[in-house]
Amino acid sequence: MxxxxxxxxxxxxxxxxxxxxxxYSTPGWVKVFGIIVLVLILLAGIVLLTxxxxxHGPGRHTPSxxxxxxxxxxxxxxxxxxxxxxxxxxxxxxxxxxxxxxTGGDFSGHTPVSGVTEQGVQQL
Amino acid sequence: MTMTPxxxxxxxxxxxxxxxxxxGAVVAYLALAVVTxxxxxxxxxxxxxxxxxxxxxxxxxxxxxTSLLTGLVMSLGTKWGLFKHYWVLIPLxxxxxxTVVLLTRLEPISLLAGIxxxxxxxxxxxxxxxxxxxxxxxxxxxxxxxxNVYKPRGLTPYxxxxxxxxxxxxxPVDAAT
Numbered sequence: 422m423x424x425x426x427x428x429x430x431x432x433x434x435x436x437x438x439x440x441x442x443x444x445y446s447t448p449g450w451v452k453v454f455g456i457i458v459l460v461l462i463l464l465a466g467i468v469l470l471t472x473x474x475x476x477h478g479p480g481r482h483t484p485s486x487x488x489x490x491x492x493x494x495x496x497x498x499x500x501x502x503x504x505x506x507x508x509x510x511x512x513x514x515x516x517x518x519x520x521x522x523x524t525g526g527d528f529s530g531h532t533p534v535s536g537v538t539e540q541g542v543q544q545l
Numbered sequence: 546m547t548m549t550p551x552x553x554x555x556x557x558x559x560x561x562x563x564x565x566x567x568x569g570a571v572v573a574y575l576a577l578a579v580v581t582x583x584x585x586x587x588x589x590x591x592x593x594x595x596x597x598x599x600x601x602x603x604x605x606x607x608x609x610x611t612s613l614l615t616g617l618v619m620s621l622g623t624k625w626g627l628f629k630h631y632w633v634l635i636p637l638x639x640x641x642x643x644t645v646v647l648l649t650r651l652e653p654i655s656l657l658a659g660i661x662x663x664x665x666x667x668x669x670x671x672x673x674x675x676x677x678x679x680x681x682x683x684x685x686x687x688x689x690x691x692x693n694v695y696k697p698r699g700l701t702p703y704x705x706x707x708x709x710x711x712x713x714x715x716x717p718v719d720a721a722t
Binding site for chain 1: 631635697698699700702705706
């Protein structure tokens with residue numbers, strides 16, 4: 422997304438070219454930016470490795486059943502995604518549903534969505 | 546290789562349009578994603594999931610690829626270069642990163658749309674669209690945008706060496722004249 426409107430002069434030397442000295446030094450803002458990026462990468466790595474952020478994948482956004490028998494939704498999920506092999510399903514946080522008045526579906530003898538906890542996360 | 550002024554302006558127009566459009570499309574995506582978490586109307590939720598899939602495939606991905614491609618063309622076709630300035634290099638890396646993440650989200654989003662298309666009402670209300678990736682993507686795009694507007698000073702080591710070499714070559718010429 423580079424807006425390259427200003428064109429450098431024939432030497433490639435423009436107002437954004439700061440280095441006039443004989444030794445090179447990395448600009449301060451680049452160092453700060455690099456540190457911020459490094460911290461964010463570390464945080465993301467920690468969150469992923471420790472599982473603090475929950476499971477990663479599309480299944481995290483779908484409600485789960487108890488897996489004992491087929492439900493309409495799980496059938497759909499399995500039909501469409503089981504072959505992909507990496508779906509982990511868990512329900513949305515109950516607080517969100519409660520806050521917005523959503524209720525989990527008690528479908529076909531399965532555990533109601535609202536009754537499934539984080540411990541109910543299952544591999545499809 | 547340097548582009549002609551007319552070609553450069555055309556490429557720049559396409560680049561700005563696609564880049565800003567990408568940001569706008571992500572905002573629209575976010576608005577719809579929030580609806581999946583707040584709406585109590587199953588049909589609305591179903592429609593939104595289908596719309597998210599369409600927006601991703603036919604708006605976000607084309608805009609992202611166009612932005613990346615025109616960014617490369619603009620960099621290589623002008624004397625700014627691709628690796629000389631940090632304000633060009635960092636947005637390039639971030640744009641590639643954002644595009645790759647977007648492409649990896651195609652399948653999950655499509656999967657959710659497929660589920661939403663067939664799920665019953667109770668199941669639909671339990672489905673939620675992902676907010677983490679679009680919010681993160683929006684932040685990355687805004688960083689890129691700000692960096693390209695302000696163009697903070699700073700040569701890369703490659704750009705610095707290139708500049709030094711040009712000066713070394715130019716000095717004898719200047720002395721001769």
